[in-house]
Amino acid sequence: MNLARVPKEVVGDDALLVLFSNGDEQAARDLTARLGPRAFSVAMRVLGDRAEAEDVAQEAMMRLWRMAPDWQPGQAKVSTWLYRVTLNLCLDLKRRRRGGSLNIDDVPEPPDPGQSAPEKLQDRARADALQAALMTLPDRQRQAVVLRHIEDLSNPEIAGIMDISVEAVESLTARGKRALAAALAGRRAELGYSDG
Amino acid sequence: MAEYERDTELDVLFAAARRDTDRMSEPLMARMVADAARVQEERAARDGRRPEVAAPGFMTQVLSAIGGWPAMGGLVAACAAGVWIGLSPPEFLPDPTNLLMTTQNDVNVLDAFSLTALYLEDG
Numbered sequence: 207m208n209l210a211r212v213p214k215e216v217v218g219d220d221a222l223l224v225l226f227s228n229g230d231e232q233a234a235r236d237l238t239a240r241l242g243p244r245a246f247s248v249a250m251r252v253l254g255d256r257a258e259a260e261d262v263a264q265e266a267m268m269r270l271w272r273m274a275p276d277w278q279p280g281q282a283k284v285s286t287w288l289y290r291v292t293l294n295l296c297l298d299l300k301r302r303r304r305g306g307s308l309n310i311d312d313v314p315e316p317p318d319p320g321q322s323a324p325e326k327l328q329d330r331a332r333a334d335a336l337q338a339a340l341m342t343l344p345d346r347q348r349q350a351v352v353l354r355h356i357e358d359l360s361n362p363e364i365a366g367i368m369d370i371s372v373e374a375v376e377s378l379t380a381r382g383k384r385a386l387a388a389a390l391a392g393r394r395a396e397l398g399y400s401d402g
Numbered sequence: 403m404a405e406y407e408r409d410t411e412l413d414v415l416f417a418a419a420r421r422d423t424d425r426m427s428e429p430l431m432a433r434m435v436a437d438a439a440r441v442q443e444e445r446a447a448r449d450g451r452r453p454e455v456a457a458p459g460f461m462t463q464v465l466s467a468i469g470g471w472p473a474m475g476g477l478v479a480a481c482a483a484g485v486w487i488g489l490s491p492p493e494f495l496p497d498p499t500n501l502l503m504t505t506q507n508d509v510n511v512l513d514a515f516s517l518t519a520l521y522l523e524d525g
Contacts, residue, residue: 329418
């Protein structure tokens with residue numbers, strides 16, 4: 207499926223959601239292309255399980271579709287709302303299953319045509335190592351680090367998603383990074399930081 | 403390890419994770435789009451209509467008649483200006499507070515002599 211992507215500067219998420227509420231099918235495809243990967247990415251990093259991340263991301267988007275007629279444009283960002291729902295769904299899932307488990311290989315990976323084979327292998331090795339280290343963090347530290355350093359969100363936006371102060375976000379990310387460094391200390395040579 | 407060195411190494415891993423991240427599968431994307439279509443169909447069936455733009459409400463019709471929210475802003479500004487001019491008029495307009503404070507005895511009425519003079523002027 208090749209979903210056409212409308213540039214965000216042309217039509218914002220708010221406007222797409224209003225169009226979707228009015229029955230516009232293209233708006234549904236645009237919102238899926240724009241927001242679906244974000245929900246999946248965060249769920250994947252927080253849960254460490256592809257199948258569970260797919261279920262959470264699909265459910266998060268379903269809640270977006272159902273909520274759309276009640277959305278108040280201009281009050282908050284749609285993406286902020288979606289991140290918050292995704293994290294809450296991850297939390298619910300973790301409560302239902304006992305313990306966390308790193309099981310990224312459960313579902314076959316889709317092929318990535320963008321990179322060369324060696325680059326792909328190196329990125330995959332580094333991403334896997336990072337994911338393993340992330341799973342050793344407390345939930346809130348992991349969420350804050352994922353939102354800040356992988357989703358590239360600002361501290362105020364993260365504060366809105368996690369319903370905490372900006373100072374608390376800074377504290378969580380600082381402690382999370384120290385814990386990650388400690389968890390990865392023995393793998394520095396293997397990860398080849400100097401290779402770029 | 404120095405904090406700077408630690409952060410630099412973590413940045414390498416975060417960058418790799420970002421490149422490795424945007425890999426949501428096509429089947430998942432298709433399921434999300436199918437869910438959206440189903441919600442739209444359910445909503446249309448519940449409302450007893452095709453999923454299209456609903457009739458605008460009364461306020462929306464009023465706003466579009468006068469030119470939308472920008473015109474409403476101008477209307478509000480004009481009303482506020484009118485109230486202000488009424489309460490604090492420029493010099494060439496009568497001050498309403500003076501009129502309110504004025505008693506019958508203070509009203510300046512032309513006396514009979516002046517009226518007679520006027521009639522004589524007209525011949």
